[in-house]
Amino acid sequence: MDRSERLTGNADTALERCRACPSKLMQPVQWRRLGEDLWEIDLRCPDCGGTARECVPQEAVARYDQVMRRARLSLERHLEAIERVDPTAERTPYGDPAPDLRILPEDFGPGAEAA
Numbered sequence: 001m002d003r004s005e006r007l008t009g010n011a012d013t014a015l016e017r018c019r020a021c022p023s024k025l026m027q028p029v030q031w032r033r034l035g036e037d038l039w040e041i042d043l044r045c046p047d048c049g050g051t052a053r054e055c056v057p058q059e060a061v062a063r064y065d066q067v068m069r070r071a072r073l074s075l076e077r078h079l080e081a082i083e084r085v086d087p088t089a090e091r092t093p094y095g096d097p098a099p100d101l102r103i104l105p106e107d108f109g110p111g112a113e114a115a
């Protein structure tokens, strides 16, 4: 099978878009370089669980890499903003729950329903 028969997309193929739902969060599961300008990528959608296998040129892979790089930077900026709002968030990834949200043993003891 030659390259043109294998291609499922072109340089503009949006690998981040799910084929089964509106999600733009398709994630690479596996990348294989099949040739000088040919990549096979297995993708999975975190929203619907849909999967896809795409064969695309290098340019589409480079474009997808940029999309993921921008998404990671955006995520890092949001996490930094959360840490600025709540400096205690640095102790654990999600911070400790507020005291009134903690689940305590007495929540399950006798009289817990009366509280």
Ligand SMILES: [Zn+2]
Pocket (backbone or CB within 6 Å): 018, 019, 020, 021, 022, 023, 045, 046, 047, 048, 049, 050
């Ligand atoms: Zn999906």
